[in-house]
Amino acid sequence: MRRKFLVSVAKLVAIFAGIFSFLYLKKDENVSSSKKRLTTSFYLRPPGVLNEKHFLSSCIRCGACVKACPYNTLKLASFNDNASNGTPIFYASKIPCYLCDTLPCIAKCPSDALSKDILKQGIKSVNIGRAIVDESSCVAHFGIQCDACYRACPFLDKAIYLEYKRNERTNKHAMLVPKVNYDYCVGCGMCERACITKIPAISVLPSDFILGQRNDNYVKGWVEGDDSILKDVNTNKKLDKNKAMDYLNGAEF
Amino acid sequence: MVQNFKIGKYLILRRITQIGILLLFTFKSTEFILFGNLSSSVLLNSIKLSDPFAYLQIFLASFTLNFEFFLSALVIFLLYAVFLGRAFCAWVCPVNLITNFAELIRRYLKPAKLTNFKANTRYFLLFSFLLASFLFSEPSFEKISHIAIITRGIIFMQSSAIFVGILIFLADLFLQRNLVCSHLCPLGAFYSLISRYSLLKITYNLDKCTKCAKCINICPEPQVLNLVTKYSGKVLNPECIKCARCVDVCDDDAINFNLINFVKGKK
Ligand code: SF4
Ligand code: SF4
Ligand code: SF4
Numbered sequence: 103m104r105r106k107f108l109v110s111v112a113k114l115v116a117i118f119a120g121i122f123s124f125l126y127l128k129k130d131e132n133v134s135s136s137k138k139r140l141t142t143s144f145y146l147r148p149p150g151v152l153n154e155k156h157f158l159s160s161c162i163r164c165g166a167c168v169k170a171c172p173y174n175t176l177k178l179a180s181f182n183d184n185a186s187n188g189t190p191i192f193y194a195s196k197i198p199c200y201l202c203d204t205l206p207c208i209a210k211c212p213s214d215a216l217s218k219d220i221l222k223q224g225i226k227s228v229n230i231g232r233a234i235v236d237e238s239s240c241v242a243h244f245g246i247q248c249d250a251c252y253r254a255c256p257f258l259d260k261a262i263y264l265e266y267k268r269n270e271r272t273n274k275h276a277m278l279v280p281k282v283n284y285d286y287c288v289g290c291g292m293c294e295r296a297c298i299t300k301i302p303a304i305s306v307l308p309s310d311f312i313l314g315q316r317n318d319n320y321v322k323g324w325v326e327g328d329d330s331i332l333k334d335v336n337t338n339k340k341l342d343k344n345k346a347m348d349y350l351n352g353a354e355f
Numbered sequence: 356m357v358q359n360f361k362i363g364k365y366l367i368l369r370r371i372t373q374i375g376i377l378l379l380f381t382f383k384s385t386e387f388i389l390f391g392n393l394s395s396s397v398l399l400n401s402i403k404l405s406d407p408f409a410y411l412q413i414f415l416a417s418f419t420l421n422f423e424f425f426l427s428a429l430v431i432f433l434l435y436a437v438f439l440g441r442a443f444c445a446w447v448c449p450v451n452l453i454t455n456f457a458e459l460i461r462r463y464l465k466p467a468k469l470t471n472f473k474a475n476t477r478y479f480l481l482f483s484f485l486l487a488s489f490l491f492s493e494p495s496f497e498k499i500s501h502i503a504i505i506t507r508g509i510i511f512m513q514s515s516a517i518f519v520g521i522l523i524f525l526a527d528l529f530l531q532r533n534l535v536c537s538h539l540c541p542l543g544a545f546y547s548l549i550s551r552y553s554l555l556k557i558t559y560n561l562d563k564c565t566k567c568a569k570c571i572n573i574c575p576e577p578q579v580l581n582l583v584t585k586y587s588g589k590v591l592n593p594e595c596i597k598c599a600r601c602v603d604v605c606d607d608d609a610i611n612f613n614l615i616n617f618v619k620g621k622k
């Protein structure tokens with residue numbers, strides 16, 4: 103009798119502990135509605151990731167990169183995150199990547215998940231994402247002077263540059279608006295962290311979300327070496343004589 | 356009421372290594388001793404170690420061979436395959452702490468067995484996870500591994516570990532004795548497969564045995580003690596996790612580690 107009672111008490115305790123821990127987990131997500139918007143929909147990967155597929159197949163989820171980061175930028179995804187469980191991610195609006203010169207995160211990675219080539223090529227070749235400006239909330243576009251993102255960027259004047267624009271409203275002032283150059287921006291998120299608006303007007307998205315790809319036939323003739331994209335293009339024309347015949351002899355004629 | 360639960364020296368030693376390794380991983384000041392986690396780590400700032408099962412999954416998923424990475428997995432592979440056998444489960448894995456605790460409570464409560472998983476289920480799971488790694492190009496067990504979640508939970512203070520820990524505890528307590536570790540865990544299965552020829556073995560001496568069956572009672576993998584009461588010899592079944600609970604509970608000195616006997620010159 104006593105044992106049965108103990109068993110049912112233990113079961114009750116277990117159920118309550120289960121419910122409690124579940125609620126406790128949920129609590130993590132609801133920090134604030136604005137943060138939730140940013141943190142549950144997408145995530146950024148540490149520097150050195152070539153592409154998501156290659157990364158997922160090689161990361162052993164050891165957390166060496168997380169521990170190596172001196173700024174506590176990275177964290178390992180848990181079940182609360184969208185990213186595959188145990189893989190390193192970061193949210194630029196919380197702590198951005200400071201692009202350490204020696205890239206300790208990549209140096210410590212035991213697998214090929216974070217590419218050692220990036221380590222040799224330096225921080226310029228990092229490809230975390232690209233920054234994008236929301237002109238409707240960026241105060242520089244209102245005509246107010248703000249260059250917080252511009253100054254925060256590690257590639258000052260390259261990845262973000264300020265563009266002079268006539269202020270059509272006052273007709274006598276100039277506006278200095280931030281523009282992002284995608285040839286230089288690596289997606290470190292320093293600008294997003296520095297942005298002064300309530301929810302950052304400049305934010306970093308993973309490259310795949312932003313970058314397109316031009317067709318081979320659009321060559322910038324005025325840029326030296328741009329025709330190199332034609333190098334591997336297959337120029338053999340495949341003409342099918344029968345096609346014309348079939349067309350003429352086809353049912354429509 | 357609780358039969359033969361005895362705290363022995365091996366139990367204490369095991370808890371020290373288990374918890375010690377976790378602590379070394381956790382603190383920043385001890386990073387120079389152990390850096391990383393159970394999936395991959397660096398010992399004393401120089402020797403790289405990786406979980407061979409995780410490496411195998413990554414190899415199947417990515418089909419690339421990183422030589423240094425391969426070596427780091429090989430070190431651990433050889434350590435267990437040649438010397439220690441499946442000792443990882445009893446001496447390193449933090450899940451062992453939870454399941455042993457569940458087992459202890461189980462001895463008080465004696466709840467009914469609700470599921471009937473066979474000990475071979477784990478080999479099936481092991482194979483499925485390897486296949487899935489290959490098919491989906493992602494180390495599939497690492498993705499959901501309860502061991503990794505618990506370890507990360509402790510090392511990186513992640514709350515999801517509490518949830519998973521409670522689930523494991525409940526499964527072991529109410530569903531079936533040692534359900535997780537002795538029936539389902541693919542990592543345990545992996546170490547069982549590779550440790551057939553390992554040097555460290557438990558030895559049994561029929562002459563000293565008084566047939567009290569305490570060892571079989573306490574063993575998390577009782578099928579490995581099939582020689583008890585029959586003949587003297589080594590426990591050859593690789594599913595033995597070398598936890599030495601049998602050594603601890605045996606009052607008649609009939610069970611021991613072969614290497615320790617060897618050192619003492621008993622043979
Ligand atoms: S580059 Fe530096 S700041 Fe950025 S993730 Fe790596 S270690 Fe952290
Ligand atoms: S160090 Fe490399 S393998 Fe380890 S978690 Fe980071 S990316 Fe993954
Ligand atoms: S993310 Fe922002 S701060 Fe970083 S390189 Fe791009 S523009 Fe500069």
Ligand code: SF4
Nearest residue numbers: 444448450536540543
């Ligand atoms: S069987 Fe699996 S979970 Fe259990 S102790 Fe061994 S590795 Fe850890």
